[in-house]
Amino acid sequence: MLENAFILLFILITALAGFYLKLLSISGSLAAFIIGIAVGWGFGLHGLLVLGFFFASSSLWSKFKGKQKVKVEDKHEKGSRRDWQQVAANGGIAAIASLFYLAYPSSVWLMGFLISLSSANSDTWASEIGSLSKKPPLAIRTLKPAETGTSGAVSLLGTFAALAGASAIALIAFLLFDVTSFEALLILAFGFAGNVIDSLMGAYLQAIYKCNVCGAEVEKLNHCGKKTSLIGGKRIADNDFVNFFAGLASTVLGMLLYILMT
Numbered sequence: 001m002l003e004n005a006f007i008l009l010f011i012l013i014t015a016l017a018g019f020y021l022k023l024l025s026i027s028g029s030l031a032a033f034i035i036g037i038a039v040g041w042g043f044g045l046h047g048l049l050v051l052g053f054f055f056a057s058s059s060l061w062s063k064f065k066g067k068q069k070v071k072v073e074d075k076h077e078k079g080s081r082r083d084w085q086q087v088a089a090n091g092g093i094a095a096i097a098s099l100f101y102l103a104y105p106s107s108v109w110l111m112g113f114l115i116s117l118s119s120a121n122s123d124t125w126a127s128e129i130g131s132l133s134k135k136p137p138l139a140i141r142t143l144k145p146a147e148t149g150t151s152g153a154v155s156l157l158g159t160f161a162a163l164a165g166a167s168a169i170a171l172i173a174f175l176l177f178d179v180t181s182f183e184a185l186l187i188l189a190f191g192f193a194g195n196v197i198d199s200l201m202g203a204y205l206q207a208i209y210k211c212n213v214c215g216a217e218v219e220k221l222n223h224c225g226k227k228t229s230l231i232g233g234k235r236i237a238d239n240d241f242v243n244f245f246a247g248l249a250s251t252v253l254g255m256l257l258y259i260l261m262t
Helices: 002-020 026-063 066-075 084-103 107-130 156-176 181-204 239-261
Strands: 208-210 229-232
Touching: 002 026, 026 084, 026 107, 026 156, 084 107, 084 239, 107 156, 107 181, 107 239, 156 181, 181 239
Parallel strands: none
Antiparallel strands: 208 229
């Protein structure tokens, strides 16, 4: 009973702190609270520590050298303060895996939980750290230099950051949960794979708009006070859509391989 009360207090303080520090909007804080409850039910304090590490590290990197990222953020629909859609896109799969684990305890759902957060962490670190690269990224479709912050473009710094993000979750999983070295490698591999899938979806599926005032290519529905025009990708495939389904794909593939090999 005391442990449950502590977990609830931990989740509440984290969600409120996210709002107070302007890391989360009101809806983002509510979504973080709900996801935290699901993770706490399923995997207890250890699960919350993994989730908390992802949230804290991604928030830290999003604020790191924020002045250099102003131009990058101008291309995107949303800023560094996350709303419920962004929180759900990155933590929703982990919450679902937690609830399935609560109903049907199995190491398969634990792997799904850990891979989903490894994927989210890998992609977030790649985006936030990669945007600080001194060299412009290369667009996957054309292999030509693209503007920093362009979806579907990759840089060497961003790739190393993606590997580091996935490795961090794999290491924490190894320390906190009873996972083997092989399972930790799966968490790392499919976490990084989630970032790769995200980049491919960003290159070939994500919606790209053109500002009818300044001519900039952005991911916003409005720019320079006017509506933008869709020039590529699918209108439904915004950044949250891509993040969620890239994470889902890597998680499902990782779980299937885990089932086949154990």
